[in-house]
Amino acid sequence: MKTKMIKNRFVIALVSVATFGACTKDFEKINMPPTSVTTIDPALLMARILRDGTFQESGELPNNKFGSWIQHWAGGPVVPVSRYFEGPENLIWSQHFTLLRNIIQIKKELSGKEESPEGRSKLAITELYEVYLYQRLTDLFGDIPYSEITKDSREINRTPKFDKQEDIYPALVIKVDAALARLTVGDQSYGSSDFFYGGNIDKWKKFGNSLKLKLGMRMRYANLSLAQKTVTEAMTSPLGLISSNSDNAAVPTFNNAQAENQNPILRQMTTGSADLRYLANTLVNKLKEYNDPRLGLLAEPVTIGGVTTYQGIGVALTDNELSQLIRANYSTANKSTWFSLNFAPIPSYAMTYSDICFYKAEAALLGWGATSTNAQSFFTDGVKAAFALPPYNLTSIPSSYEQNVINLNGLTDEQKMEKIATQKWISLFGRDMEAFAEWRRTGYPKLTPGPNPGSTNRQIPRRAIYSSEEAELNQTNLKDAVSRMQNGDSFLSKVWWDKKQ
Secondary structure (H helix, E strand, C coil), rough: HHHHHHHHHHHHHHCCHHHHCCCCHHHHCCCCCCCCEEEECCHHHHHHHHHHHHHHCCCCCHCCHHHHCCCEEECEEEEEHHHHCEEEEEHHHHHHHHHHHHHHHHHCCCCCCCCCCCCCHHHHHHHHHHHHHHHHHHHHCCEECCCCCEEEEECCCCCCCCHHHHHHHHHHHHHHHHHHHHHCCCCHHHCCCCCCCCCCHHHHHHHHHHHHHHHHHHHHCCCCHHHHHHHHHHCCCCCCCCCHHHHHHEEEECCCCCCCCCCCHHHHHCCCCCCCCCCHHHHHHHHHCCCCCCCCCCCCCCCCEEEEEEEECCCCCHHHHHCCCCCCHCEEEEECCCCCCCCCCCCCEEHHHHHHHHHHHHHHHCCCCCHHHHHHHHHHHHHHHHHHCCCCCCCCCCHHHHHHHCCCCCCHHHHHHHHHHHHHHHHCCCCCHHHEEEEEEEECCCCCCCCCCCCCCCCCCCEEEEHHHHHHHHHHHHHHHCCCCCCCCCCCCCCCCCCCC
């Protein structure tokens, strides 16, 4: 019955929010004509926002753009940016501002209820997810419109300034704190439209505090004092953090529904290009090196010369190298798990317990809200949590893996950090934007660029390029933002927090 209700909620949300889901020129078309829907149930909007916001991090294009840059997926000539050829990121830019526009609509619908049980916690939940989206957007691009974005659908600012990322991050922390202070158990919530937590406000408190931890740690190499303060507050807060896989922020998926409700990785197989289903050699080789039990559940085996093995394709290959590939010799995602309609539907994750364990392990190494003696247990808990997620569903870590792969004894703090970040990199398979952000922040694992020069002279991109629509609609402010970048609006400019040497 519960599954049927969730599926029905998916359908209702998709139909009811169609007017708001179209990709437009960001906030240019936020006004609704007289014949359009001007009011809508905030719960239906929230359902669509959570679903689309989560699904958009994975799937064919993100996997073969950012997922190729961080060498989970092989990419290929069908997606030129995977081979380091620059191009504007119009779709992801527009998708994020569509989601943010829908959040504005929720705030409009709940206007006047900010301090009442009817709207207080709903707005707080909405604003926590708004922070989540803004962080993801600024992590991808750097400086973005934030403070001057339209707050009311009746008052449109078509030319907002691009705020500096170093100003956006402190503002996001303040926004999280304010939202957490308003969350009140017993208030009305979004109920079954809340795909993450089914309206459970206590779980949203954990999500919000975990988001604060993530914000703080992202600033580690850019603003040490604020990072330490933010992380320590989150680590010691009575609100708690995501503390088990039952607290994961996840959207359910359905194999027997429309393709758009399948897990985005499964949809990559059912509707995408056959050339974009292959794994990168770096990921496959790392799992082989570790004798990682997830390998056979993540990658499809291939038979070469009578020997069954797993083999990934190199990333950013040259035209000549691509012309010589025999794709039958290379592994796609596993056809019995990720690429299977018959495997139990795999949720799509926005934030998981393993994410938080790895942050806690890092915080422990720094002495921020924990001590270095806690690092090993936090780290091991994170690996166990990652192993337990579908499609792996592994209930324990092999003792040899604990001793030889994730044992931190006798290592320097930097060597420990490399182990922690590498396990996080594996666990973030399918969550490309977060994996790309964490790889840039930590510098681990150490990746070798592919051989194709592209536009970067064989350097892995550090950010996405602004939408070309901004040059049409907001040229002056765009130029101002670009002028602050060391290498202009290119793959090689770094966002503010990307300072790890």
